[in-house]
Every structure is written in C-alpha cells, then in structure tokens.
Amino acid sequence: MSKKKAEPLLPPITVTADDMRRLSALADSSETVFPRVAHFLAREMERASQVGDACCLNGTVRMGSQVRYCDDKTGEVRDVVLVYPHEADITLRRISVLTPVGAALIGLSxxxxxxxxTPGHQTRSLTVLGVSN
Known part of the structure; x- marks a missing residue:
C-alpha cells in the first residue's frame, strides 16, 4: 500500500472583487502560453475570499502592493511591487502576478x-514580512 503525499495546507487569502475578476480572466487567457502558472493563479482565485473594497485589505498583498518577503530556504529578503504582466520590469523590482512568486504572493497578509x-518542480516557501498598498 503506497501513501499519497498530502498537499500542504494553504493559508487563507483575500482579494478584491475587481482583482478576482481581472486575475481570473488573466489566468484563463494565459493558460496556453503559461499553463502551470495560469493554473496556479486560477486555483488561488478559486480559493480566495473576496471583499468589495480595498480599504478592508490593509496589510494584504494586492495588485500594486509593495511587498517585502523572505525566501524561507535561503533567508533572502526581497522588496517587490506586484503588477500585471505588461507592467513588469525586474530592474524596477516590479514582478508579474503571472510568475510563480507573484501568483503565490497575491492575497497573503x-x-x-x-x-x-517552481517550474523546475522544486518546492519554495515564502513569508510576507510587510505590505504597503
């Protein structure tokens, strides 16, 4: 009898209704080009709680947020701004929500x-240290 590896428990996430609508559409439209990240983003939107107004999301990562997070394996701390793909610019530390890190960060507190x-099938763990909206 083989044991099936359990999926890790995912933390609860919250997004605005507008972000949920836009990000769900982005995941759908990106499925053929970026299937893994699009599927991950779609799954995140399916499990997210939704609020009508961004004022309820102080300290929560949403589109346009400046986020400080720690890579739990390396201990490296990074500051990024979470943006839509057309706004991404790594030199300005603007990361797309259609990247594994971006999709993981959306909705976290x-x-x-x-x-x-990761696309290389490695497991990464990130912890949100700070959020400015």
Missing part, C-alpha cells in the same frame, strides 16, 4: 507563509 512549486 503580513506573517503568512505559502509553499508552492
């Missing part, structure tokens, strides 16, 4: 940790 798979 300060102190939350999430584990996710």
């Amino acid at each position: 300060v102190g939350q940790t999430i584990k996710f798979k």
